[in-house]
Amino acid sequence: MSSATTIDPTMLTACPVCDALHRDQEVPPHRTARCARCGTVLAAPRSGAMTRITMLAATALILMIAAVLFPFLELSAQGLSQRASVLDAVLAFSTGLMAPLSLAVAFLIVLLPAARYLAILYALAPMALGWHPARHAIAAFRWAERIKPWAMAEIFIIGVAVALVKVAGLARVELGPAFWAFAALVVVTIIKDNYICRPTVWKTLEERSRS
Amino acid sequence: MENPGRTQPVLTARGAGFVGCRACGRVNPPDARTCVRCRSAIEPDDPASLQRVWAWLAAGLIAYVPANIYPMLRTTTLGHTSENTLIGGVVELLSHGAYGVGLIVFVASIVIPVAKFIAIAYLAVSVRRPAALGSHGRQVLFEVVEFIGRWSMIDVFVVAILSALVQLDFAAAINPGAAAVSFALSVAFTMLAAQSFDPRLIWNANERVQVT
Numbered sequence A: 001m002s003s004a005t006t007i008d009p010t011m012l013t014a015c016p017v018c019d020a021l022h023r024d025q026e027v028p029p030h031r032t033a034r035c036a037r038c039g040t041v042l043a044a045p046r047s048g049a050m051t052r053i054t055m056l057a058a059t060a061l062i063l064m065i066a067a068v069l070f071p072f073l074e075l076s077a078q079g080l081s082q083r084a085s086v087l088d089a090v091l092a093f094s095t096g097l098m099a100p101l102s103l104a105v106a107f108l109i110v111l112l113p114a115a116r117y118l119a120i121l122y123a124l125a126p127m128a129l130g131w132h133p134a135r136h137a138i139a140a141f142r143w144a145e146r147i148k149p150w151a152m153a154e155i156f157i158i159g160v161a162v163a164l165v166k167v168a169g170l171a172r173v174e175l176g177p178a179f180w181a182f183a184a185l186v187v188v189t190i191i192k193d194n195y196i197c198r199p200t201v202w203k204t205l206e207e208r209s210r211s
Numbered sequence B: 001m002e003n004p005g006r007t008q009p010v011l012t013a014r015g016a017g018f019v020g021c022r023a024c025g026r027v028n029p030p031d032a033r034t035c036v037r038c039r040s041a042i043e044p045d046d047p048a049s050l051q052r053v054w055a056w057l058a059a060g061l062i063a064y065v066p067a068n069i070y071p072m073l074r075t076t077t078l079g080h081t082s083e084n085t086l087i088g089g090v091v092e093l094l095s096h097g098a099y100g101v102g103l104i105v106f107v108a109s110i111v112i113p114v115a116k117f118i119a120i121a122y123l124a125v126s127v128r129r130p131a132a133l134g135s136h137g138r139q140v141l142f143e144v145v146e147f148i149g150r151w152s153m154i155d156v157f158v159v160a161i162l163s164a165l166v167q168l169d170f171a172a173a174i175n176p177g178a179a180a181v182s183f184a185l186s187v188a189f190t191m192l193a194a195q196s197f198d199p200r201l202i203w204n205a206n207e208r209v210q211v212t
Ligand SMILES: [Zn+2]
Pocket: A015, A016, A017, A018, A019, A020, A035, A036, A037, A038, A039, A040
C-alpha cells in the first residue's frame, strides 16, 4: 500500500515540519487544512489574498522610505538639542572596530525589510493582477521567506521604547514623524505576514508558471 | 486533506521513498538535490545535520562570554565617564524605578539567550534518545525558540539608538562598547543554530522509538 511506484508525487504534499504525506485536495476558501500529525497549516486559501499581500507590501515600502528620511527622535538638554534619524542610529557604530556592527544594524532594520517587501511585490504583484508570474518570481519568493527572521523592524521599535526610558532622566525626548511611520510599518508587516500562507503561495506560483 | 496512510505509524515522504521539501512541501524524487517547485536545496532528515546545530550553538556560547564581561555602553556626563555592562544596564534601570523596562531588557538579554542555549541543546540531544517531552511538546519548544530568539537583538538596537541620539558634546554622550558586537554575534549565531535544526528529526525519532 505504500509502494513508491503507485504514488504520484505531484498529487501529494509532505508536511514541511514533520514529513507526513497528505493527498492534495481542493480546500474551500476561508477553511484551513492542517497536518494530521503535527497540526502545521498546510493550506489556507483566502479570497483576494494575493491582492491584499501586494497592497500591504507596497504600503510598507512607502512607510519605510518615510521612516528613513524623516527625523526619528529629538532630544534636548540644557539648551542643546540633537535630532536623530534611523540613518543616524545605523551610522552610530560606523567608526573604527564598530563599523561591521553598523552594517549589520543597517541590514537588520532597513535593508532586509525593504528587500523583503520588494521581493514579495515582484513575486506576487503580477499574480494579483492575473498575469503570469515574473521570470524570477520563484527565486524572489524563496529569498523573501529566507530573510524573514532577519528583518527586525518590529524589534527596533521596542528598542526605541527602551532607549526613551533610559534617557528620560538625562534629557527631554520628542518623537519625530519617522517614529510613527516605523510603528505603522510594523503593524502593516504583521498583517501582511498573516495573509501569507507559504504552501498555498508556492502551489499557486507553480501552477501559474506552468500554464 | 486526509492522510493516505491512516494506519500507525504515519506514512511520511521518506517512508514512501520520496523526499519532502522543507520550504514548500513539494514531494520530490529521492535523489533530488533541489526542489522541483521552489528550487530550494533539499536536505534529507539526517541526524548528521545536528553537527551544524552544535557548531553554531558553540559559537553563540563563546560570543556570549565577552558580551557579559565587556561594557555595552560608555556614558559621559559632564566630563565623567561610566561604563555599563549587560547586567549593569538592567541594574541601573531597576534602580531608577523603571521596573517594566528593566524587566524587558533583563528577559531579552539574559533570560532568552540562556534559555535558548538550553532549549536548542535539549532538542538536539532528544533526537538521539527517548525524550521526556513528547513530539508535540518539543515541536512547540522549537517554534517558541525560533519565534523568540530574534528579540534578544533589542539591546543592540538600544545601544545604537542611544549612541546616535545622545551626542550633546560636553553635557552628555553615549558610545557603544565592545560587548555590543559580541552580543549581536551571539544572538545571530544562536539564530543560525535554531535554523539549522531540522524539526522532522523530532517526529522521525519518535517513530523510531515507537517501533522498538
Ligand atoms: Zn506535520
